[in-house]
Amino acid sequence: MLNPPVHRASTIIFKTVDAYRRRHDGFYDDVIYGLYGTETTFALARAVADLEGGYQSVITSSGSAAVALALAAFTSAGDHILVSDVVYGHTRRFCQEAMVQYGVEVTYFDPLIGGAIADLVRPNTRAIFMESPGSHTFEVSDVPAICAVARKHGIVTMIDNTWATPIYFRPIEHGVDVSIAAATKYMAGHSDVMLGAMTAGSEEIYQKLKDSAGRWGVSASPDDCYLVHRGLRTLPSRLRHHERTAKALIEWLQGQPEVLRILYPALESDPGHKIWKRDFDGASGLFGVVMKPMDDAAIDRFFNHFSVFLLGSSWGSYVSLAVPAAPPPVRLAGTPPLEGTLVRFHAGLEDPADLIADLERAFARLRSGAA
Structure with missing residues (x-):
C-alpha cells in the first residue's frame, strides 16, 4: 500500500x-x-x-x-x-x-x-x-x-x-x-x-x-x-504554486499608490533578502503589505467584500487569505513600529488572475469611499 x-x-x-x-x-x-x-x-x-x-x-x-x-x-x-x-x-x-x-x-x-x-x-x-x-x-x-x-x-x-x-x-x-x-x-x-x-x-x-x-x-x-x-506528498508542488502566485500578487501590488512597502524576503529590495538567498531554497505564499494608514471604515470597505480572498487565520492551505494585523504586532526589542496599516496576505492555489481581479475591486472600493 x-x-x-x-x-x-x-x-x-x-x-x-x-x-x-x-x-x-x-x-x-x-x-x-x-x-x-x-x-x-x-x-x-x-x-x-x-x-x-x-x-x-x-x-x-x-x-x-x-x-x-x-x-x-x-x-x-x-x-x-x-x-x-x-x-x-x-x-x-x-x-x-x-x-x-x-x-x-x-x-x-x-x-x-x-x-x-x-x-x-x-x-x-x-x-x-x-x-x-x-x-x-x-x-x-x-x-x-x-x-x-x-x-x-x-x-x-x-x-x-x-x-x-x-x-x-x-x-x-x-x-x-x-x-x-x-x-x-x-x-x-x-x-x-x-x-x-x-x-x-x-x-x-x-x-x-x-x-x-x-x-x-x-x-x-x-x-x-x-x-x-x-499532505506531505504534494507539499513541494503546492509550495511552488504558492510562491509563483505570491510573486504575481506582489508585482501587481507594487504598482498601487496605497502600498508603501512589501514585506517578503524573496524581493531583492527586502532587507533580509541577502540572508534569505543564502540559506533558503524558496519562499512560501505568506507576505505582508504596509499600506497608507486606513481608519476602521476604510478597512471595512477594503476587506468586507472580497469574493476570492477570504478573511481568516491559519494560512497555508489552498485558499487565499487577506487580513488586517489586528492587533498590530508587539515589539519590545527596539524595532520601530511600521508607519501605516499592516495587511497580511496568503496566496493560495487559485488562479492569480482571479485574485488580482479581486484586489482591483478592493482597491476601487477603497478609493471611492463606497462600502
Whole structure:
C-alpha cells in the first residue's frame, strides 16, 4: 500500500507479563500506549524527520503545543531564555505568561542581531527561540550565526520553521537543535487539521522532546496524522504554486499608490533578502503589505467584500487569505513600529488572475469611499 493505514488505539496488548513489565523500554521508538503514539503517528514522525534532516520528530496536537513542549523540555525555574522579538503571538503569550509563571526569565532580542546575541547570553541562559522570517513583519535572522554562539555556550536552539517548511529551509543543517512546525498549515494544506511537529537534531534532544510530550500528556490524533502524511506528498508542488502566485500578487501590488512597502524576503529590495538567498531554497505564499494608514471604515470597505480572498487565520492551505494585523504586532526589542496599516496576505492555489481581479475591486472600493 502507498499510505500507512490509520491505527487508533489507547490500550496496547502485550503477550507476556515480562513484556508488559518492560513496556517503557520502548517509550521512544515503539507503540506502548495510545497516548504516546500509534503506528500512524510514528509513520508521520519519520516522514517529517526525513524532510527536516533530523534524528526523529515528535508529533503534537498543534503547532502551539509543539512550541510550548519544546520550551518546557529544556527549562526550569531560575533559567533564562532568549526569544526573537518577532515570534508568533501565541508563542509570545506563552513565554510572557506560562514561562514567567514557572520562574523562567525571558529576554526578547532583535531578530537581526546575528552573532551579537552573545552580549545577551547569561550563565543561566538555557534556550534561544527563533522564528525566521518573523511573524507579520518577515525579518530574516542569521540563524547560523546565532547557533554558533549558542553552541559555544551549550545553549539549545529552537526555531519555528512553519513559513518555509523543510522544503525551503532545513534548520538542523544550519545548526538548530529543534525545528518546529505548525503542521496545521502547509504540511496539511487543506485547513482541516490541527497538528504540530518538533524535530530533533540528535537522539539526546529527541528523548527530551518525547519526555516533555509524554509528561504533559499531549497526544496527536491518528486521523490527523494520516491527513498530514498525505499532505506531505504534494507539499513541494503546492509550495511552488504558492510562491509563483505570491510573486504575481506582489508585482501587481507594487504598482498601487496605497502600498508603501512589501514585506517578503524573496524581493531583492527586502532587507533580509541577502540572508534569505543564502540559506533558503524558496519562499512560501505568506507576505505582508504596509499600506497608507486606513481608519476602521476604510478597512471595512477594503476587506468586507472580497469574493476570492477570504478573511481568516491559519494560512497555508489552498485558499487565499487577506487580513488586517489586528492587533498590530508587539515589539519590545527596539524595532520601530511600521508607519501605516499592516495587511497580511496568503496566496493560495487559485488562479492569480482571479485574485488580482479581486484586489482591483478592493482597491476601487477603497478609493471611492463606497462600502
